Amino acid sequence: QKEVEQNSGPLSVPEGAIASLNCTYSDRVSQSFFWYRQYSGKSPELIMSIYSNGDKEDGRFTAQLNKASQYVSLLIRDSQPSDSATYLCAVNSGGGADGLTFGKGTHLIIQP
Amino acid sequence: DAGVIQSPRHEVTEMGQEVTLRCKLISGHNSLFWYRQTMMRGLELLIYFNNNVPIDDSGMPEDRFSAKMPNASFSTLKIQPSEPRDSAVYFCASSSARVLGDEKLFFGSGTQLSVL
Numbered sequence: 559q560k561e562v563e564q565n566s567g568p569l570s571v572p573e574g575a576i577a578s579l580n581c582t583y584s585d586r587v588s589q590s591f592f593w594y595r596q597y598s599g600k601s602p603e604l605i606m607s608i609y610s611n612g613d614k615e616d617g618r619f620t621a622q623l624n625k626a627s628q629y630v631s632l633l634i635r636d637s638q639p640s641d642s643a644t645y646l647c648a649v650n651s652g653g654g655a656d657g658l659t660f661g662k663g664t665h666l667i668i669q670p
Numbered sequence: 671d672a673g674v675i676q677s678p679r680h681e682v683t684e685m686g687q688e689v690t691l692r693c694k695l696i697s698g699h700n701s702l703f704w705y706r707q708t709m710m711r712g713l714e715l716l717i718y719f720n721n722n723v724p725i726d727d728s729g730m731p732e733d734r735f736s737a738k739m740p741n742a743s744f745s746t747l748k749i750q751p752s753e754p755r756d757s758a759v760y761f762c763a764s765s766s767a768r769v770l771g772d773e774k775l776f777f778g779s780g781t782q783l784s785v786l
Contacts, residue, residue: 601777662712
């Protein structure tokens, strides 16, 4: 049974600070890792993907992957109130579209 | 591009009734996923298709659930008979991924199902 674990939060961060979101996964053969953002009442949307150990930066977002520790994180720099949402970590054990296993998400609140 | 289109947006039905959820894929996508989301269990993968063929239905909770993909652009998820514990948001997502690095799932707006 593949498991993806996240702290449900809420995680409260002041505007302009760095928000740090964490995720652990159980399947050691997992190859692809994703972060989705979901606003209340909306559908998930992809914001980052990462496949190799290390950091991957895209604008204000940085994804970090440590396969030895089975750990993925997402950093959001210069947090904005519009970043307030639930962030879902997702893991794919195979190459290609073989179905993602999602964590339950972390509810992030950016305080103005 | 209109994106993944789901219908209906909301469905309220009584226990025992048949429910059919519909999904239209993004043109050119070849993989289709049905997910269910609840507060308690989060997003759960129910079934996925690749090139119209069901690849993994191990997430389908019971025989009451069935899914079809009669053509490359359309899918249905049917619940018969429905039960109150089926109440959830059902998402359809599509992807064109067959190359590592391109597993972007595009989600529809979801169907909010309430079974009374």
